[in-house]
Amino acid sequence: MYNSKRSGILTIQRAQYNNWCNNRKLSASNVVTSTPPTHRDNNLRSFPLPPELLLEVFAYLTDCQPALHSASLVCTQWMYCAAPILYSHPKINDTYRWATFILTLTRDRMSFFYGDLIRSLDLSSGKSIEAMKDQEFYRRLSNSNDDQLQQQRITLVNNISDRRSRLNLNVRDNGSIRFQQEQQDYLMKGLPFIIVSTSSLVQMSHTCRNITSLNLSYTSLLYDFLVAETGEYLSTLQRYAVQPGLTHIQIPIEQAIQSIGKECLQLQQVKIQRCEWVTAHVIWMFVYHCPNLKKLDARRSTKCTVKRLIANVLEDTSHPIPNSTVGDNNGSDSSIEFPSSSSSSTMDYNSFFNENANQEEEEEEEDVDDDNLTVHFRLNEETGLYEQLEIPNESRMTLVRQHTEEPEESNDAFWIMPFPTAADEMHPIGLRPPSPPNLNSTGNNKSLKNIVYDILSDAKESGASDLHWLQDY
Numbered sequence: 001m002y003n004s005k006r007s008g009i010l011t012i013q014r015a016q017y018n019n020w021c022n023n024r025k026l027s028a029s030n031v032v033t034s035t036p037p038t039h040r041d042n043n044l045r046s047f048p049l050p051p052e053l054l055l056e057v058f059a060y061l062t063d064c065q066p067a068l069h070s071a072s073l074v075c076t077q078w079m080y081c082a083a084p085i086l087y088s089h090p091k092i093n094d095t096y097r098w099a100t101f102i103l104t105l106t107r108d109r110m111s112f113f114y115g116d117l118i119r120s121l122d123l124s125s126g127k128s129i130e131a132m133k134d135q136e137f138y139r140r141l142s143n144s145n146d147d148q149l150q151q152q153r154i155t156l157v158n159n160i161s162d163r164r165s166r167l168n169l170n171v172r173d174n175g176s177i178r179f180q181q182e183q184q185d186y187l188m189k190g191l192p193f194i195i196v197s198t199s200s201l202v203q204m205s206h207t208c209r210n211i212t213s214l215n216l217s218y219t220s221l222l223y224d225f226l227v228a229e230t231g232e233y234l235s236t237l238q239r240y241a242v243q244p245g246l247t248h249i250q251i252p253i254e255q256a257i258q259s260i261g262k263e264c265l266q267l268q269q270v271k272i273q274r275c276e277w278v279t280a281h282v283i284w285m286f287v288y289h290c291p292n293l294k295k296l297d298a299r300r301s302t303k304c305t306v307k308r309l310i311a312n313v314l315e316d317t318s319h320p321i322p323n324s325t326v327g328d329n330n331g332s333d334s335s336i337e338f339p340s341s342s343s344s345s346t347m348d349y350n351s352f353f354n355e356n357a358n359q360e361e362e363e364e365e366e367d368v369d370d371d372n373l374t375v376h377f378r379l380n381e382e383t384g385l386y387e388q389l390e391i392p393n394e395s396r397m398t399l400v401r402q403h404t405e406e407p408e409e410s411n412d413a414f415w416i417m418p419f420p421t422a423a424d425e426m427h428p429i430g431l432r433p434p435s436p437p438n439l440n441s442t443g444n445n446k447s448l449k450n451i452v453y454d455i456l457s458d459a460k461e462s463g464a465s466d467l468h469w470l471q472d473y
Contacts, residue, residue, distance in 0.1 A: 054081040065091065079111070087117040093125045095195045102200050105207040115207030123194050124217040124271070199224035199233035201256035205263040213269040214260075217297075221277035224251050253277065254285055261289025268292055274300040280456060281469060283309050287449045288473065294448060305466055306459045309452065316448040 058081055061067045065086065072082040092098045105115050196219045225234040228247035260267065267290050272278045278301035287293055294316040304310045446454070453473075460467040 048077055051077070051081050054078065055085075058082050058085050061085070062089070083112055083114070084117050087112075087114050089120045089122070090118065091122040091125075092194060098123065098194050098196065098200065102203050106203055113207075116210055118208045118211055120213035120215070121204070121208065121211060122215040123196060123219055124215050124273075125194055193218040193220050195220045195222050197222040197224045197233075197235060198251040198253055198256045199226070199235075201253075202251065202259045203233075205256070205260040209263050210266055211264050212266050213271075214264075214267060215271040216275065217271050217273035219275055219277075221253060221275075223253070225249060226251055253282060257282070257285040258289050261286075261291070264290070266292060269295045269297075271297045272301060273297055276301075276303055278304055278310075280304050280306045280309060280459075280467065283314075284452055284456060284470075284473070287314075287452045296448065296452075305464060306455060308455045308459070314448060314451060317445045317451070318447045 054077070058068065058071060061071070062085060068082050068086040072079040072086060090101065092101060104110070196216065198221065222235070225248040226232075227234055227242065228249055230246070233251075234242060234248060270286055270290070270293060272282070272286075275298075278298055283296065283298055283304065286296060296314045298304065298310050299313070301310050453470075456467055456470050460470055
């Protein structure tokens with residue numbers, strides 16, 4: 001290609017140059033980088049895993065969201081298999097991820113309608129009560145140290161000469177402002193809870209319509225605004241970019257709860273533990289607007305003045321869960337029935353066969369099978385052996401001797417009482433022990449809405465002054 005006579009570069013057509021390059025690549029691949037036939041055949045026979053196997057593998061990563069997210073980025077097939085598992089029970093750990101999560105749910109173009117995949121949503125950021133106490137302790141300790149340093153700085157500034165007092169006072173004021181900003185940044189970075197805006201709850205309700213459980217524990221609430229002219233939501237960080245003169249409509253928490261109750265018809269459980277924005281009115285709004293709500297946990301929410309609402313978990317008793325059988329495979333509470341026997345209650349040996357038994361024991365004795373009868377044995381003085389008077393039961397029996405006040409009149413008779421076998425006494429493997437019986441009578445079966453209303457009515461009659469809104473319902 002190089003002209004040695006003129007020492008210049010030849011001009012050739014692009015098509016001719018491409019053919020020359022293709023020939024060079026073909027010859028190089030045939031001579032230098034040729035692969036064995038067996039290796040080429042193996043590459044041709046490779047195939048991706050079927051979706052059933054991928055779903056089985058990804059099921060082990062249910063509690064590891066980062067691993068599922070990484071798997072969804074491998075290829076399109078993996079994304080289709082990992083996304084339903086990843087979005088079924090998401091757990092949000094900070095405010096930034098909550099904001100990006102809302103943007104994902106509300107974007108115009110998406111591969112899935114992710115809101116339909118969500119069954120439960122956890123915004124508690126995985127914080128426990130112990131972790132909250134530790135972080136509060138370290139925060140107060142840091143505040144006390146910073147206050148001491150600030151006091152020392154103020155003392156030093158006051159001891160400076162009058163000539164530089166004005167400059168130093170300005171430095172002190174700037175330092176105080178800077179200290180407040182640093183303190184605010186520290187609190188925002190070390191915040192053990194998520195800041196949830198009311199507009200994000202409204203957007204969540206419009207997209208996550210199949211949600212059954214919502215955990216807003218340890219969250220802080222931010223009241224957003226709606227721009228009436230554009231229909232967009234506004235947050236405190238976006239006000240500088242908004243044109244002046246537009247109408248801002250504040251979105252209260254009551255409107256967000258009403259939207260959740262209207263859109264999320266399958267919502268059954270709400271957790272709002274240790275939330276400063278939870279009041280008696282907020283609890284009432286949840287049970288009033290959510291028709292299928294069965295459980296509400298607002299414990300340790302100190303802003304609620306009605307302490308009965310935050311003392312325990314509020315549960316619906318109008319539709320009690322039926323007791324499951326022994327063969328139930330799930331881990332729910334199961335009821336195991338043991339064979340009834342007349343010896344189930346504590347008895348005295350002197351009154352072992354008391355004819356004045358109560359009515360419950362008589363009903364139990366009627367249900368006992370005929371084979372479960374007391375078997376009598378008597379000592380034969382001639383042979384020295386005990387003779388059977390009745391056919392014994394095959395079940396395991398326990399020897400019970402008769403004790404009388406006059407042992408000389410005793411004829412050395414004793415009884416063998418049937419007891420449950422070892423197989424009946426053992427709990428089935430993999431199941432929890434039987435739950436205690438439901439002591440709620442039929443008259444106490446109330447819906448969650450009625451339970452909360454009765455508690456609020458009692459508090460209002462007791463003199464609570466902040467429940468004037470209850471008369472509107």
